[in-house]
Amino acid sequence: MDGHSGSPMAQAVSLILSDPTSLSSPCSAALNAFENLIPPISRFQFALEAILPVLSSSTHLYPQRILAAYILCALYMPHPIRANPFSPVLENVLAKEKATIIPDEADVDQKEIFIWVLEKIMRDEAKDIAETSPSILVQIPPRALSNGISLQSIVQQTSSSPQNSPSEGRAESILISIAAVSGPDDTAHGSEDPAQDNISRLLVCARRRVLTLSEQRIISAAIPTLEIPYLVHLVPAHFLSDITGLNTSLAYHILVKIFCAKDIEWSSNPEHNNTYNREDVQESYLVALRQLGPTLQCFDLIGKLLATPSLVYASGSSIWRHRHEDLALGDLIFRDVVGGFISRCISILEHEESQEREGLRNEDGCARGVKLLCMFYKSIAGQHRPANTEASSSSMAAQKPAPSIIADSVQSLFDAIDAEMTQFALRFSRYEDALILYQSLVSKSSVRV
Numbered sequence: 001m002d003g004h005s006g007s008p009m010a011q012a013v014s015l016i017l018s019d020p021t022s023l024s025s026p027c028s029a030a031l032n033a034f035e036n037l038i039p040p041i042s043r044f045q046f047a048l049e050a051i052l053p054v055l056s057s058s059t060h061l062y063p064q065r066i067l068a069a070y071i072l073c074a075l076y077m078p079h080p081i082r083a084n085p086f087s088p089v090l091e092n093v094l095a096k097e098k099a100t101i102i103p104d105e106a107d108v109d110q111k112e113i114f115i116w117v118l119e120k121i122m123r124d125e126a127k128d129i130a131e132t133s134p135s136i137l138v139q140i141p142p143r144a145l146s147n148g149i150s151l152q153s154i155v156q157q158t159s160s161s162p163q164n165s166p167s168e169g170r171a172e173s174i175l176i177s178i179a180a181v182s183g184p185d186d187t188a189h190g191s192e193d194p195a196q197d198n199i200s201r202l203l204v205c206a207r208r209r210v211l212t213l214s215e216q217r218i219i220s221a222a223i224p225t226l227e228i229p230y231l232v233h234l235v236p237a238h239f240l241s242d243i244t245g246l247n248t249s250l251a252y253h254i255l256v257k258i259f260c261a262k263d264i265e266w267s268s269n270p271e272h273n274n275t276y277n278r279e280d281v282q283e284s285y286l287v288a289l290r291q292l293g294p295t296l297q298c299f300d301l302i303g304k305l306l307a308t309p310s311l312v313y314a315s316g317s318s319i320w321r322h323r324h325e326d327l328a329l330g331d332l333i334f335r336d337v338v339g340g341f342i343s344r345c346i347s348i349l350e351h352e353e354s355q356e357r358e359g360l361r362n363e364d365g366c367a368r369g370v371k372l373l374c375m376f377y378k379s380i381a382g383q384h385r386p387a388n389t390e391a392s393s394s395s396m397a398a399q400k401p402a403p404s405i406i407a408d409s410v411q412s413l414f415d416a417i418d419a420e421m422t423q424f425a426l427r428f429s430r431y432e433d434a435l436i437l438y439q440s441l442v443s444k445s446s447v448r449v
Contacts, residue, residue, distance in 0.1 A: 290340030
């Protein structure tokens with residue numbers, strides 16, 4: 001700071017962003033302290049020289065960076081963020097943080113909260129965090145923010161959770177408390193039932209860690225008895241990726257329940273049938289399945305679903321019933337998920353490839369993803385392609401016969417997938433599995449012609 005670096009006011013501004021009392025007070029309190037300390041004519045200069053570097057520097061703690069972002073935004077409220085002179089910097093920091101997320105980082109949860117705060121600021125929603133302290137914000141499990149629960153409710157649960165418990169256990173405690181206060185008011189699943197409370201706890205824990213064998217047995221035995229609204233509330237579709245990666249078998253049983261449960265198993269409470277519309281719920285899980293990534297667990301889940309002969313129980317609009325009734329779950333997954341899932345996997349692998357070229361990722365990850373996708377494609381080709389076309393097989397696919405679909409419809413789906421996989425295999429032909437697949441697809445295409 002050329003003009004103010006040694007001044008008492010500059011030191012006071014630095015203290016606002018670093019003092020534990022300030023970081024544990026509402027963000028609005030720090031803003032008030034800054035405005036009371038610095039005259040209006042000098043606020044931009046002090047913000048530029050003392051606060052902006054804290055926002056941009058990865059060496060500062062996330063509570064400090066959250067507070068810096070809030071102050072830079074709130075100084076110009078109620079004007080829209082686009083009129084804020086610091087808007088371009090806030091946007092650049094947001095883009096940089098998103099691009100550098102590493103799942104295994106020790107502070108990845110705090111980084112995700114920082115990103116969430118920046119996103120709210122860029123949507124002109126900074127007032128939502130004004131009365132929350134940065135130190136409380138970084139304690140919130142990121143997944144809790146996607147549950148549709150108000151920030152105030154989440155903050156209350158976060159503040160009441162024991163501070164001296166391990167971070168992982170504390171996060172689970174917060175998530176369980178949020179689920180409990182926001183779930184369906186179902187007398188069949190009341191909080192007075194210790195066994196049911198244990199099921200709730202395990203379902204929430206399954207979103208964050210691998211369940212033990214005894215816990216898995218408890219959940220597997222309980223799922224057939226659970227009503228769908230209760231299950232969907234605790235394991236909404238946007239957590240499918242997390243549960244698949246940690247507890248693949250549980251994800252499979254949940255999906256079979258959601259798609260194949262009859263009306264009598266859906267809910268005994270008519271109000272829940274309106275809130276948790278079967279058509280909307282099932283469609284949300286189909287979308288979530290298409291968004292899964294190229295991991296062994298995801299390929300395993302899709303493979304199991306493709307081999308499931310249980311009939312989909314459809315209700316809702318006549319169009320939905322016409323498309324889904326009397327359809328095996330395996331048929332539904334093949335028709336409505338596989339194409340989008342493969343496209344998503346290819347997109348992720350292409351992104352990982354570009355990151356490898358920039359030295360941001362280890363090449364082993366992309367190579368493994370390519371191998372798994374090639375194996376998966378060959379497995380579904382062997383199981384689902386009409387009998388009059390060339391098929392190959394893989395141990396990754398389940399050995400049950402594929403459910404029957406009209407051959408022309410299947411072939412049209414495979415034609416589209418073949419074209420996309422051919423381009424993918426060519427791009428990644430430096431890997432042996434992709435090269436072999438490319439040669440096979442090109443050979444098959446020439447035979448057809």
